[in-house]
Amino acid sequence: MSSLAMRSFVDQQIVLHQFTAKHSVQARAMLGWSREELARQAGVTVEALQQFESHGDVGDETQLAVAFRLEAEGLVFFPGFAPGWGMSVRRFDTQPTEPAAQTIMSRLLGSTAASIDSSTPQPNGA
Numbered sequence: 001m002s003s004l005a006m007r008s009f010v011d012q013q014i015v016l017h018q019f020t021a022k023h024s025v026q027a028r029a030m031l032g033w034s035r036e037e038l039a040r041q042a043g044v045t046v047e048a049l050q051q052f053e054s055h056g057d058v059g060d061e062t063q064l065a066v067a068f069r070l071e072a073e074g075l076v077f078f079p080g081f082a083p084g085w086g087m088s089v090r091r092f093d094t095q096p097t098e099p100a101a102q103t104i105m106s107r108l109l110g111s112t113a114a115s116i117d118s119s120t121p122q123p124n125g126a
Helices: 002-006 009-018 021-031 035-042 046-055 060-072 089-093 100-109 112-117
Strands: none
Touching: 009 060, 021 035, 021 046, 021 060, 035 046, 035 060, 046 060
């Protein structure tokens, strides 16, 4: 866990007070990761992660490893709020595995996109 050594004591204390078991569950859902995947990525056992997410009762090292791994994916954590996306260079520099922006735009535009490109008259006059 070299990333733990690179973090200052103050950073670690902040994370221990801000990162909760609920954050872990919510962050996994945001990333589409299973408990097994997060445990593997964070270098902790599945049992330790399950214990943390169920009861919040694990050692500091496990909690920090999970929090730092999720932060590496670009997530940020604040008490009382769901995880959010921070300004992670890694997140914005990598190409998405699927064209999420196009999917969102096509959902927002719906059939409007077809009516813009279509030369046939549309019922709404578009």
